[in-house]
Amino acid sequence: MAIGIGLFTLLGLYYYQSQEKLMLADKRAALSKYAYIQTKRLKVLHHFFDERTEYPRDSRFKSAIYDLEYMKIFSQLTDETVTFVEGVYLREHTVHFVKRLDQFYLGTKYLIVEVPDNGKWRTEIWKNVWGYGLIGLLLFMVLGLFLSKLFLRPMRDSIMLLDRFIKDTTHELNTPLSAILANIEMMDKEVMVEKNVTKLNRINIAAKTVSNLYNDLTYLTLETEKENEDEEIALKELIENRAEYFSILAQSKKLSCALDLKESSLYADKRKITRVIDNLISNAIKYNKRNGTIGISLKENMLTIWDTGIGISEDKIPFMFDRYLRFNDSEGGFGVGLSIVKMILEEYSIDIEVSSIEGEGTKMVLTW
Numbered sequence: 333m334a335i336g337i338g339l340f341t342l343l344g345l346y347y348y349q350s351q352e353k354l355m356l357a358d359k360r361a362a363l364s365k366y367a368y369i370q371t372k373r374l375k376v377l378h379h380f381f382d383e384r385t386e387y388p389r390d391s392r393f394k395s396a397i398y399d400l401e402y403m404k405i406f407s408q409l410t411d412e413t414v415t416f417v418e419g420v421y422l423r424e425h426t427v428h429f430v431k432r433l434d435q436f437y438l439g440t441k442y443l444i445v446e447v448p449d450n451g452k453w454r455t456e457i458w459k460n461v462w463g464y465g466l467i468g469l470l471l472f473m474v475l476g477l478f479l480s481k482l483f484l485r486p487m488r489d490s491i492m493l494l495d496r497f498i499k500d501t502t503h504e505l506n507t508p509l510s511a512i513l514a515n516i517e518m519m520d521k522e523v524m525v526e527k528n529v530t531k532l533n534r535i536n537i538a539a540k541t542v543s544n545l546y547n548d549l550t551y552l553t554l555e556t557e558k559e560n561e562d563e564e565i566a567l568k569e570l571i572e573n574r575a576e577y578f579s580i581l582a583q584s585k586k587l588s589c590a591l592d593l594k595e596s597s598l599y600a601d602k603r604k605i606t607r608v609i610d611n612l613i614s615n616a617i618k619y620n621k622r623n624g625t626i627g628i629s630l631k632e633n634m635l636t637i638w639d640t641g642i643g644i645s646e647d648k649i650p651f652m653f654d655r656y657l658r659f660n661d662s663e664g665g666f667g668v669g670l671s672i673v674k675m676i677l678e679e680y681s682i683d684i685e686v687s688s689i690e691g692e693g694t695k696m697v698l699t700w
Contacts, residue, residue: 347460351453370388371433371437377438409444431444513539561602562600566595567598581614592628592629604676619641620693653670684697
């Protein structure tokens, strides 16, 4: 659109300038003729000045005479702003023609002939510019829209194919992932040797990591259009449950968890608030240092989750909620977790404030 408007402006300017030059070229012939007539009259007046003293006038044009030093001798001009360059030029409402005389009749060096400019040529130009220009711009936009659709079709088809693939893959992951987690919970670790318990814990960690990613992809591809089932959520109970769920992941990095939970509630869709809590706790674990700490504090209308992890520079904080944007390639994921968090918080008018120091950790405070 901007390119079309720019092209339209340049073509309009070029057309205006060309039409102005064409108009002046047409005027030049007539003005040259008038200048020739007036020069002859000045010659006659010069030779018979003792008998005739009246400056020669003509109803078809006005004129003025100036000496060699640009001093006015006599003028009838409506616009006396004169450019002493031989040729024709346009003033605001008049056209001037400047002629340098070879012989100084009455001391004249410059003869200026003036005719009025009624501006009809301008009106005609603007009619053509706006008429043909808008038609051209419309055709350019239609052509641009057609070409953009043509060029973007392969990309759109690829995105639709990828979207369908993610939906199908996400759906297929559900059954085996649920089976893995259910069987891990049913296993009796007390009868296992220590070596097998360690292996089972690793499987549990991997399964829960995939499960959290699965839940994010499911939310983005399958559940965003679902109608909300808002209810009064007991946040203390929900956070304790999710902290217990992620405890195996925290233990794998030898993280300690500091919980300070008071009773608080929030009226929202429990499925969506669970996604918010899961992603914030998951990030606090993922980007924490080994032997670090995770803190979760719940007060009335305020939830704080902090960690002693790698942190993030202040200039990157405004972009951390952008989808697919990741600032640390050493950790897995698609960069969709925090974008989901932001989406849900905005839906329920929940404010989030992020403070972070590189090498020291990050704190996120939710208020509603």
